[in-house]
Amino acid sequence: MFARVSNFEDSFFDQFRRLENEMGQVFASGTWPQIARAKRLRSAYPPINVNVTKEQIDVYLFVPGVDPKRLGITIHENLLTVKGERNAKQEEGVEYYRKERFDGEFHRAVNLAEDADPEKVEAGYEDGVLRITIQRRESAKPRQIKVN
Amino acid sequence: MNEKRDMTQQQSKTVQPADKRQQILRPAADIFEDKTGITLKADMPGVSKEQLDIQVDQETLSIEGSTDIIVPTGSQAQYADVSATCYQRSFTLSSELDTDKIDASLRDGVLTLHIPKREQYQPRKIEVRMT
Numbered sequence: 001m002f003a004r005v006s007n008f009e010d011s012f013f014d015q016f017r018r019l020e021n022e023m024g025q026v027f028a029s030g031t032w033p034q035i036a037r038a039k040r041l042r043s044a045y046p047p048i049n050v051n052v053t054k055e056q057i058d059v060y061l062f063v064p065g066v067d068p069k070r071l072g073i074t075i076h077e078n079l080l081t082v083k084g085e086r087n088a089k090q091e092e093g094v095e096y097y098r099k100e101r102f103d104g105e106f107h108r109a110v111n112l113a114e115d116a117d118p119e120k121v122e123a124g125y126e127d128g129v130l131r132i133t134i135q136r137r138e139s140a141k142p143r144q145i146k147v148n
Numbered sequence: 149m150n151e152k153r154d155m156t157q158q159q160s161k162t163v164q165p166a167d168k169r170q171q172i173l174r175p176a177a178d179i180f181e182d183k184t185g186i187t188l189k190a191d192m193p194g195v196s197k198e199q200l201d202i203q204v205d206q207e208t209l210s211i212e213g214s215t216d217i218i219v220p221t222g223s224q225a226q227y228a229d230v231s232a233t234c235y236q237r238s239f240t241l242s243s244e245l246d247t248d249k250i251d252a253s254l255r256d257g258v259l260t261l262h263i264p265k266r267e268q269y270q271p272r273k274i275e276v277r278m279t
Contacts, residue, residue, distance in 0.1 A: 046193075047229035049217065060217055062193040062230055064257030088189075091180060097278050100176040101191055110227075128193035128257015129217060 045102045050110060057134045059110055064128030071125075073132060075118040080110045080132065171232040175211070175259075179239075181276050185264035186245060192235045193257035200254055202261070204247045210238040211259060242276060244269040 049060040061082055063071075072083040088103040090096060112134060120135035175190040192200070194215030201212040213235040241247060244265055251262040264270075 048227065049230055050227040052226050060230075062257075064191045064193040066256070088178065094180040094182045094187075095276075096178070096180045097276060098177050098179040101178045101189060102176070125256075127196050127215075128191070129215075 044108075045106045046108065048108060048110065052113075054136070056136060057112060057116055059132040059134070061108065061130040061132075062128065063106075063130055066128075068123075068125035068130065071130065073121075073123055075112070075116070075121065075134070078112045078114060078116055078118075080112055080116075080134070081107070082109075082130070082132075083107045171234065173230065173232050173235045174237050175213075175235045177237065184270070185262060186241075186276070188239070188259075188261040188263070190235075190237065190259045190261075191257065192254075192259050194233075195235060195254070195257060195259075197254050200259065202250070202252055202259075204241070204250065207241045207243060207247075208238055209241050209247070209250075209261075209263075210236070211261075212236045213259075 046061045046063040048062075051058040051060070059080060063084065063086065065088065066084055066086050070084060072081075074081045083106070085105045086102055088101040090099060113136065115137045116134045117137045118134070121132065123130065123132045125131075175192050177191075178187075178189045180187055190211060192211075192213045194217045195213035199214045199216075203210050203212075215233045215235075217230070217233060241263065245263045246266045247263065249264050251264075253260050
């Protein structure tokens with residue numbers, strides 16, 4: 001007997017629906033950061049959060065249980081791409097009751113602002129969260145222009 | 149009269165957690181059984197050991213955790229797939245499992261629990277059923 005007591009099933013799928021709506025809004029509004037839709041539906045993994053301030057852009061990827069050294073992080077023409085692989089294969093000789101955790105290759109991309117500085121990027125991995133911080137260029141900050 | 153007023157205040161307080169409950173993340177889990185017992189793996193990215201809480205109440209196992217990850221709100225120039233900072237999920241355990249001997253580890257946001265079968269159940273196959 002190994003059953004879920006609390007019924008989170010409904011809210012779980014509601015969250016999916018809400019996510020779809022939100023993604024639709026992101027694309028419709030045309031504002032950045034634009035999150036490129038994953039090639040395959042199941043590879044809308046890992047979840048991403050993006051937090052933007054005047055100084056920097058923080059991208060969080062929720063990728064527990066991976067080797068951070070094997071993550072491929074690139075920025076090309078303001079497109080931040082993270083590739084990786086997670087091994088959560090079924091173990092042999094055992095009986096599964098739940099197999100929900102993502103297994104396999106993943107790929108996600110975030111369209112950064114024009115002023116993102118690809119030379120000033122830091123990445124860290126802690127407790128299964130990859131955080132990538134991209135500084136914004138000085139020129140992007142408001143400055144006063146004098147009229148001669 | 150005073151008592152009545154107090155009661156309504158209490159009711160309004162209990163409404164708030166209901167809203168918050170929708171903001172709880174349900175960690176994805178793998179559960180499998182071998183000869184020795186049950187192994188449960190749950191994805192709880194952003195949760196440190198200090199923020200993790202595992203409880204067994206009779207036959208109910210609950211796992212809870214919280215994160216310090218910033219959840220962006222408001223501005224257009226922000227995006228959030230994960231809009232909550234709390235994880236929670238509960239499971240019912242078979243009485244054949246020895247809940248006094250749960251082994252738990254948390255590494256890189258993955259919680260792994262091993263719950264052995266009680267000794268008298270070790271040699272033979274037990275039925276474990278999801279409901």
